Amino acid sequence: MTEATHLPLSHKINRLFAVMHPRSAPERSTESVAEQVSDQLRRAVAPSYLEQLRGGGFDDERDGAAVEFEILAAIASCFGVAPRYLTTTGQAAVSIDRELELLATMRDANVASIALRGSDVDRAMLARVIRGTDDDAEAGSLPH
Template identity: 35%
Template sequence: MDAVGPLSLAQKIDRLFDVVHRPDGTPYSNEEAARACREATGESFSATYLWQLRSGRRDNPTKRHLEALAGFFQVPPAYFFDDDQAAEIADQLRLLGALRDAGVRSVALRAVNLSPEALDTVSELIDIIGRREALRRQPPQAAAE
């Protein structure tokens, strides 16, 4: 589940488009994904239909369509059917999205050779900085309370 509950089908599909990109870093279009799904299933699957699924205007695709989308985005089909699996995969997708950020990727790559103790220290520092950032973003009266 997400922080506010399970994601809708539209949110799950949209998250895939937001996070899973081409090797050059650009997002896939509805047409590209729909074409791949047509080729995988041999069934009708248009860019308009995919847009309707992404926007929530349609919410009852066939199992084969969802399996084709899962295959295209290289996630297990359970992402669409099991909320616990979806939450776990969503966490992995968030990590993937964060790693696309050059600064995050640079920190992660430099941390690879650190000892477990040093990684714990880095993690604690990130937590402290995160709490300070959150306090700075609060309105002045909320921070004082």
């Protein structure tokens, strides 16, 4: 696996915190996520454990193998994504990560919906178009 296709577990978890919240709301706190994970699992999961995950404490473990699947699934559930984002590796994980990045770009540009045809959409190009449209709207050249 090349460096370009390896996403550390901490990167994926931090991406969820950064992306999976409404535009008008701040990122969720580690404490609130730990509380929700604890409720789902019916056992305590300390905020400090999530901080270790976010800080890279388990990145050296093979594909996050030292972290219980149930904890990863509960974290994913808190953010409304499939557990496979946190458990998969390689190009599949990179593809999901790019989709989350595009989602954040759309959220930040206040895009309500978008229609795409085909699967050959260059997501980087689409993100640039969305950002450009948002910049034009802020400059007054497009109606809000």
